[in-house]
Amino acid sequence: MADEDELETPLIAELYKPPALLPIAQLKDALLYAIETYPLTVIIGDTGSGKTTQIPQFLFQAGWTSDGSVIAVTQQPRRVAATTVAARVAEEVGCQLGQEVGYSIRFEDVTSAKTRIKFLTDGLLLREMLIDPLLTRYSVVMVDEAHERSLSSDILLGLLKKIMRKRPELRVVISSATLQAENFLDFFAPGPAEQVNGKSKEEYGRIVSIQGRVYPVDIFYLAEPVPDYVERAVETVMDIHTNEPEGDILLFLTGREEIEDAIDKIADRITDLGPDHQNLQPLPLYAGLPADQQMYVFQAAGENTRKVIVSTNIAEASITIDGIVYVIDSGFVKLRAYDPTTGIERLVTVPVSKASATQRGGRAGRTQPGKCYRLYTKDSFTTLEESTPPEIQRSNLAPVILQLMNLGIQNIVCFDFFSSPPSKLVIRAMDMLFSLGAISSEARLTKPLGAQMAELPLEPMLAKALLNSPKFGCLYEMLHIAAMTTLQGNAFVSQDGNIKLLDKAKRKFAVEEGDHITLLNVYEAFVTTGKKDAQWCRSNSLNYKAMVKAVSVRNQLKRHLEKLGIQESALNAPDVRRAGGQSSYSPSERIRRCLVTGFFAHAARMKPDGTFQTANGETTLWAHPTSILFHRKADWVVYHEIMETKNKIFIRDITKIEMDWLTEYAPEYYRVR
DNA sequence: GAGCACTGC
Numbered sequence: 001m002a003d004e005d006e007l008e009t010p011l012i013a014e015l016y017k018p019p020a021l022l023p024i025a026q027l028k029d030a031l032l033y034a035i036e037t038y039p040l041t042v043i044i045g046d047t048g049s050g051k052t053t054q055i056p057q058f059l060f061q062a063g064w065t066s067d068g069s070v071i072a073v074t075q076q077p078r079r080v081a082a083t084t085v086a087a088r089v090a091e092e093v094g095c096q097l098g099q100e101v102g103y104s105i106r107f108e109d110v111t112s113a114k115t116r117i118k119f120l121t122d123g124l125l126l127r128e129m130l131i132d133p134l135l136t137r138y139s140v141v142m143v144d145e146a147h148e149r150s151l152s153s154d155i156l157l158g159l160l161k162k163i164m165r166k167r168p169e170l171r172v173v174i175s176s177a178t179l180q181a182e183n184f185l186d187f188f189a190p191g192p193a194e195q196v197n198g199k200s201k202e203e204y205g206r207i208v209s210i211q212g213r214v215y216p217v218d219i220f221y222l223a224e225p226v227p228d229y230v231e232r233a234v235e236t237v238m239d240i241h242t243n244e245p246e247g248d249i250l251l252f253l254t255g256r257e258e259i260e261d262a263i264d265k266i267a268d269r270i271t272d273l274g275p276d277h278q279n280l281q282p283l284p285l286y287a288g289l290p291a292d293q294q295m296y297v298f299q300a301a302g303e304n305t306r307k308v309i310v311s312t313n314i315a316e317a318s319i320t321i322d323g324i325v326y327v328i329d330s331g332f333v334k335l336r337a338y339d340p341t342t343g344i345e346r347l348v349t350v351p352v353s354k355a356s357a358t359q360r361g362g363r364a365g366r367t368q369p370g371k372c373y374r375l376y377t378k379d380s381f382t383t384l385e386e387s388t389p390p391e392i393q394r395s396n397l398a399p400v401i402l403q404l405m406n407l408g409i410q411n412i413v414c415f416d417f418f419s420s421p422p423s424k425l426v427i428r429a430m431d432m433l434f435s436l437g438a439i440s441s442e443a444r445l446t447k448p449l450g451a452q453m454a455e456l457p458l459e460p461m462l463a464k465a466l467l468n469s470p471k472f473g474c475l476y477e478m479l480h481i482a483a484m485t486t487l488q489g490n491a492f493v494s495q496d497g498n499i500k501l502l503d504k505a506k507r508k509f510a511v512e513e514g515d516h517i518t519l520l521n522v523y524e525a526f527v528t529t530g531k532k533d534a535q536w537c538r539s540n541s542l543n544y545k546a547m548v549k550a551v552s553v554r555n556q557l558k559r560h561l562e563k564l565g566i567q568e569s570a571l572n573a574p575d576v577r578r579a580g581g582q583s584s585y586s587p588s589e590r591i592r593r594c595l596v597t598g599f600f601a602h603a604a605r606m607k608p609d610g611t612f613q614t615a616n617g618e619t620t621l622w623a624h625p626t627s628i629l630f631h632r633k634a635d636w637v638v639y640h641e642i643m644e645t646k647n648k649i650f651i652r653d654i655t656k657i658e659m660d661w662l663t664e665y666a667p668e669y670y671r672v673r
Numbered sequence: 674g675a676g677c678a679c680t681g682c
Binding site for chain 2: 076078079105106121122123124126127148150151152254255256257286287288312313314316317318333334335336347348349391399403456457458488489556610622624625626630631643645646648650652
């Protein structure tokens with residue numbers, strides 16, 4: 001993902017409009033009346049309608065914070081959005097950021113006792129519920145862009161519904177860009193014959209529409225389906241370029257490979273154009289692109305040049321680019337899917353939903369009337385799903401369920417989800433939590449283990465391993481490792497595409513045992529010989545920003561453990577590290593045994609052909625090319641992450657273990673299966 | 674010899 005600081009400028013530029021001219025200003029009184037009168041207000045309004053910046057200010061001026069309470073705005077699940085919008089609102093209110101207006105995101109709390117409007121990520125608001133379950137410090141909670149249906153915002157909606165029953169004075173404002181507003185109202189409001197806190201459905205909530213400032217977009221469909229949408233997309237780019245007036249093009253494809261393919265093809269055709277045409281500048285955009293290259297899409301094209309941005313779904317909602325007049329929609333997107341039978345995550349290419357296609361088309365009409373070319377027939381559009389299945393219905397729910405249980409939700413099956421997850425997903429997650437010892441056979445959170453695992457901002461398997469590390473005398477090392485694995489394979493990065501240098505750097509830190517201890521070495525080197533220096537990272541092909549994040553994560557994990565009464569300093573003394581009955585093991589063995597206590601379910605064995613097999617022998621796995629164990633010999637291993645793409649299942653962050661350890665630390669799991 | 678859409682605590 002792009003660096004936040006660098007993204008700030010284009011986002012602010014996009015948001016800037018004199019407040020009085022925003023359509024929302026005309027609705028101020030109606031909005032305040034609705035929020036005063038009804039516990040729930042659903043706002044329908046497009047991006048650019050000013051709802052995120054203006055509504056909190058209206059509430060602030062109207063006295064919703066005069067008793068010292070705070071207005072919370074969960075600005076999507078995005079960190080960048082929370083910071084930039086907070087800065088904008090602070091400017092309009094005329095205060096310093098962090099005074100009356102502030103934001104709070106992981107690692108960064110820019111609020112004070114004076115803060116009355118607080119922008120935060122929904123994940124962080126969920127964490128705040130651990131300390132203040134009824135969110136009593138807030139008079140209003142605004143959930144922005146709730147239609148995006150992220151895992152954490154869906155959970156937040158379910159919890160807010162419960163809180164509203166207990167706090168009739170709380171006001172919830174939900175903003176949604178699509179016409180899902182009725183669904184939100186139906187979910188929160190009492191049923192037809194019911195009352196909640198003395199209010200009937202009609203008295204419980206209202207929907208308010210805000211006219212966004214958008215221009216018409218002409219939609220074009222194909223007459224016949226095409227076999228190769230990348231090829232057709234390239235043809236469409238060239239057609240637009242040679243026949244249509246000025247304006248940049250945004251092309252939606254599914255992933256990096258397609259994007260690079262399309263850009264090569266466009267580059268080939270540019271040479272055929274001849275000198276009398278305007279220039280055409282193709283630019284890639286996807287999350288994995290280094291930040292400096294991502295920035296080109298925001299810069300104005302050179303004179304007499306048309307930009308064509310070839311992007312993943314990141315440009316559908318996360319990133320907004322000015323000046324787009326033409327959108328080409330391939331009609332496909334890569335989505336995460338989780339298979340509850342195997343526990344394997346997959347990235348699958350699927351047709352977009354109608355809501356998604358509409359959102360993509362809308363990207364063409366932000367600054368002037370635009371055109372959208374859909375690379376599918378009108379008939380196939382009508383067969384599309386209305387909206388993308390919410391994340392909660394296609395994710396590994398173990399972390400979410402652990403968190404809910406820690407918030408006192410005893411019976412997950414009875415929890416009022418905005419959309420219920422399939423029972424298979426719930427069962428798989430409960431099985432996993434049970435095998436880790438986080439819940440009992442009666443499906444109750446265990447104390448202290450389960451509760452402690454829930455407190456840590458880590459996936460359950462990693463949390464378990466970290467909490468076990470004092471027993472193995474490797475807390476110091478496991479903190480390094482836990483922090484590094486949260487980087488999800490982004491520790492190393494080639495400098496100027498120099499792969500040889502990258503391999504050389506990797507070899508410098510690599511150890512026989514695999515990736516975890518290699519990552520440990522990387523962290524240790526970064527903070528000692530590397531002195532946390534950016535230049536040192538460059539010369540070692542390391543991602544400086546990622547390493548800085550690892551240091552923050554490690555500090556945060558250490559603080560969490562201290563809150564749980566686990567002191568690194570006390571445990572780190574050499575005599576303590578030797579104690580505990582584990583002293584006969586080498587440091588490497590203690591770490592690897594400790595990893596097994598969390599990751600036993602992620603065990604695999606290498607076959608003679610170099611591929612891996614799952615413990616049950618049913619599935620073939622491949623070491624991810626970024627792994628130290630890629631094309632090295634091994635026997636049994638545990639791995640951190642598993643993901644299927646294009647018919648191959650990759651495992652990443654892999655460490656060698658002994659088979660006996662599996663039965664030693666997970667006898668229940670590996671007994672007669 | 675070969676690669677992962679997007680967030681977040």
